[in-house]
Amino acid sequence: MKDASRRPADRGSASVWCVGAVAVLCLVFGVVLALGHAVVVRHRAAGGADLAALAAADHWARGAAQACARADRVARAQEARLVRCVMTGEVSDVSVASGAGPFTAEVRARAGPAGPVPPAEGRPPARPPAVRPAR
Template sequence: MRTRQAGQEAGPGRGLRRDSSRHRDSSRHPSRCPDRHRYSGQGPDRGSATVWSVGAIAVLCVVFGVVLTLGQAVVVRHRAAGGADLAALAAADRWMDGTAEACARAGRVAGAQGTRLVRCTVEGEVSDVSVAAGRGPFEAEVRARAGPAGPVAATAAAHP
């Protein structure tokens, strides 16, 4: 058991401590203590939460940008598919007017959908068109065919 000696004081919950000017000043003025980071929780890791937060926010921004980019690519692909389907139907509807007239009609329909006609052929009652949408890395080209469904009797006989 330790006893108090001259120059020592007992503090509540601290046990015995020497009565030196360093400790006396540090108890009254913690900012003057050279080892204050041990007592105040401010060590070499001070401010690291800010760095981690900035890093996490940067990663989330990159992920958000990638998601937006993929979403844009999907939208362009769907626009091209819808334009191709409608252009093929328009060309198939005008097959009796000839290939030039049918493809001109398909081009007008594709333009109205915000797409552009890339290729158009009409063979008999069947039209085959390719339509592109978007620009640069977000460009999508889709092919569509349209024509009569075929004889109903043959379809019903094949699937009883």
């Protein structure tokens, strides 16, 4: 006959394993949430930069100050902030930031009329596309 006062050595170990599993799942869930938030902040900054650049390019004729003021209003409407705005003729070049702390994203966007792309430093000028004769 077994002694009722003796208990098996592993009694209660399932509780410890459950607590450990829940802790690991909470950690994984927290990492997934942080990564998701970083992606949302990046997309918000990209959308704000694109729209702000388009708004500034659309108002280039009113002067750089008014074009950049319009870009700032559009960026703020997208829950972002305008960091930099430069007008070169009809082309706008803006940088927009979104988020705070470690989840800050800054995105640069350019907008202007269609045409050949001006050469960047260290890069040869772009060639116009070849035109094929009609048959």
